[in-house]
Amino acid sequence: MAQRQEDLRTLESSTLYRRYLDALRRHGDPRDEAPSPGHVIRRCNHCGMKAMFRLDLEGTWHECLHCGHLA
Numbered sequence: 001m002a003q004r005q006e007d008l009r010t011l012e013s014s015t016l017y018r019r020y021l022d023a024l025r026r027h028g029d030p031r032d033e034a035p036s037p038g039h040v041i042r043r044c045n046h047c048g049m050k051a052m053f054r055l056d057l058e059g060t061w062h063e064c065l066h067c068g069h070l071a
Contacts, residue, residue: 026050044069 038055046069053062061070
């Protein structure tokens, strides 16, 4: 059990593991399903994240659900 905890601490301090977690935050889980109608997934020019955008009530603009920027 102690060896497993040590392995976990080593993994968490690994640069490669941290880069993997950062990539998951930026790009999302690759297993995510397609968005529901009225939503699209794209990269936001304002915050730089790959995020889901929701169509506004008028149906003319998409809003980034991460930062709220309209596109």
